[in-house]
Amino acid sequence: MPQTYYVSISSRTIESNPSRAEQLTVEATEEELQILRRKLDRVEQDLDKTSGRAMVPYKSAERDAAEGAYGDDLIDLYAYVYRIGTPQTRSHIDSMSILPKLTGQNTDLPGYQ
Numbered sequence: 274m275p276q277t278y279y280v281s282i283s284s285r286t287i288e289s290n291p292s293r294a295e296q297l298t299v300e301a302t303e304e305e306l307q308i309l310r311r312k313l314d315r316v317e318q319d320l321d322k323t324s325g326r327a328m329v330p331y332k333s334a335e336r337d338a339a340e341g342a343y344g345d346d347l348i349d350l351y352a353y354v355y356r357i358g359t360p361q362t363r364s365h366i367d368s369m370s371i372l373p374k375l376t377g378q379n380t381d382l383p384g385y386q
Contacts, residue, residue: 275300278309280354282347285313297354297362305357312350319343348372 279288279296287309288296301309320343348371355366366372 275302275305275357278306280309280313282313282316282350282354285317287313297365298359299354299357299362300359301357309353309357312346312353315346316343316350319346 276289278299278301279291279293280286280299281288281293281296283295284293287306291298299305299309322343351366351369352372355363355372358366
């Protein structure tokens with residue numbers, strides 16, 4: 274049976290009670306909660322890797338594999354939160370326009386016919 278949880282992507286936390294305005298509300302089973310925790314942990318690990326590059330002023334982020342992994346994992350995390358989120362959470366993520374595949378953006382471009 275799904276339970277309500279409050280997720281903060283920026284602080285990478287899951288709580289049983291709301292405490293921050295930035296939290297997204299999800300309805301998750303125990304299995305979904307474990308998947309969510311793994312995705313949050315992956316983003317945390319990616320962030321640790323990318324922070325090392327910040328200390329090297331001449332290294333470009335555009336060619337940094339860790340930066341790409343962080344972006345991909347962050348989008349994956351938002352997609353999962355979207356999937357298990359409440360209607361308000363989905364609406365908020367839609368308003369961010371970060372999941373074009375889910376929101377149908379760019380469907381007027383070639384290849385979508």
